[in-house]
Amino acid sequence: MNRMKDGLGPGTIAARAGAPPAEPAGPLVVSPEFATAYHQDLDDVAPVRYGRWGHRSADHLEEVLGALDRGRSVVFNSGMAAVSAVLLALLRPSDRLVLFEGGTYYETRQIADQLAGRGIEVQVLKAMAELPAAVVGARLVVVESPSNPLLDLYDLREIARIAHAAGALVAVDNSVASPLGQCPLDLGADLAMCSDAKVVGGHHDLVLGHVSSRDAELLTALQDWRYLHGGIPSAFTCWLALRSIGTLELRVQRQNANAGALVKLLATRPEVTGLRWPGSPADPQYPLAARQMMLGGGLLAFRLPGRPYLHRFLRASRLIVPATSYGGLQSTANDIGAWPHLAVPAGLVRISCGCEDTADLVDDVRDALDKAAVS
Numbered sequence: 309m310n311r312m313k314d315g316l317g318p319g320t321i322a323a324r325a326g327a328p329p330a331e332p333a334g335p336l337v338v339s340p341e342f343a344t345a346y347h348q349d350l351d352d353v354a355p356v357r358y359g360r361w362g363h364r365s366a367d368h369l370e371e372v373l374g375a376l377d378r379g380r381s382v383v384f385n386s387g388m389a390a391v392s393a394v395l396l397a398l399l400r401p402s403d404r405l406v407l408f409e410g411g412t413y414y415e416t417r418q419i420a421d422q423l424a425g426r427g428i429e430v431q432v433l434k435a436m437a438e439l440p441a442a443v444v445g446a447r448l449v450v451v452e453s454p455s456n457p458l459l460d461l462y463d464l465r466e467i468a469r470i471a472h473a474a475g476a477l478v479a480v481d482n483s484v485a486s487p488l489g490q491c492p493l494d495l496g497a498d499l500a501m502c503s504d505a506k507v508v509g510g511h512h513d514l515v516l517g518h519v520s521s522r523d524a525e526l527l528t529a530l531q532d533w534r535y536l537h538g539g540i541p542s543a544f545t546c547w548l549a550l551r552s553i554g555t556l557e558l559r560v561q562r563q564n565a566n567a568g569a570l571v572k573l574l575a576t577r578p579e580v581t582g583l584r585w586p587g588s589p590a591d592p593q594y595p596l597a598a599r600q601m602m603l604g605g606g607l608l609a610f611r612l613p614g615r616p617y618l619h620r621f622l623r624a625s626r627l628i629v630p631a632t633s634y635g636g637l638q639s640t641a642n643d644i645g646a647w648p649h650l651a652v653p654a655g656l657v658r659i660s661c662g663c664e665d666t667a668d669l670v671d672d673v674r675d676a677l678d679k680a681a682v683s
């Protein structure tokens with residue numbers, strides 16, 4: 309993995325997340341600061357503070373997330389709060405927003421549809437080749453890579469190059485990769501957005517999001533938006549996220565190793581088709597993944613012969629929990645066909661590899677596939 313802030317690796321930054329400055333008899337770790345009202349300095353020297361405007365637990369979390377994203381970050385109380393802050397704080401009536409049909413999280417697309425009814429021009433592209441024409445005069449390009457759930461990749465350097473030449477901003481939804489799997493700001497994006505309920509939180513017990521940038525004006529616009537619209541996460545959530553980030557690099561490495569091992573197994577199975585994992589040299593977009601991603605990550609997708617077959621597989625597995633969301637300690641699987649709004653091939657499953665022992669997970673999946681084949 310690449311070196312980051314102060315020449316430190318992401319594992320070091322994560323392990324030291326939120327550590328307070330050393331002082332004799334001082335605590336080794338930070339605690340959440342629950343106060344939402346603060347003493348006012350009647351001489352008006354210190355700024356007046358209030359919990360919705362900002363608090364120290366959010367500051368600590370922002371420092372770590374900013375370091376991991378190699379920029380500065382603003383935290384929000386969900387991934388969608390982060391995405392909607394970018395869209396609503398930056399776009400004005402008559403601005404154009406450019407999206408990719410396959411590279412836009414479903415609910416981001418829903419917000420875009422609402423914006424289209426409020427005077428913002430929304431252009432949805434089917435292919436990269438349409439970008440140079442669509443981006444002329446546009447304000448913002450939003451793209452998700454890898455995409456959820458199909459794990460398609462978009463060439464982020466190329467998108468940033470084309471968009472910037474036309475004067476447009478680029479915001480990348482980095483939730484699937486996480487800041488440890490991909491650094492959109494290094495690839496030229498102006499904004500990196502992330503749902504931290506997934507890989508960053510990593511325990512299926514918090515809802516959180518953030519946006520990172522290196523542009524002071526964009527950061528101020530997002531902070532102002534959050535201040536007015538009340539999108540700040542609670543001190544407890546920020547503290548829990550900080551605590552979770554302590555093991556982020558370890559979790560991501562294990563999830564990545566588990567995904568790699570499962571991909572090896574799945575590649576040998578005749579009932580498995582359309583296998584996708586950006587970390588696999590056999591993936592159709594591997595050359596692009598190798599150029600822009602630091603890790604393949606814990607998510608993989610493939611097809612089994614139909615939904616009943618898929619359900620037999622999931623029922624037979626002892627370790628893979630059928631559930632939505634991804635990025636947690638436990639391996640989970642999503643039967644994508646259960647989402648009628650996503651037109652996907654029957655039998656498509658997205659597995660989020662957890663942190664189980666690799667050999668256990670591989671044995672479990674082999675066994676579940678064998679059982680699904682004979683029942």
Ligand SMILES: Cc1ncc(COP(=O)(O)O)c(C=O)c1O
Nearest residue numbers: 386387388413456483503505516
């Ligand atoms: C790619 C992507 N973007 C955005 C979101 C929304 O994040 P949240 O659920 O934290 O609001 C999700 C959630 O699944 C996601 O997968």
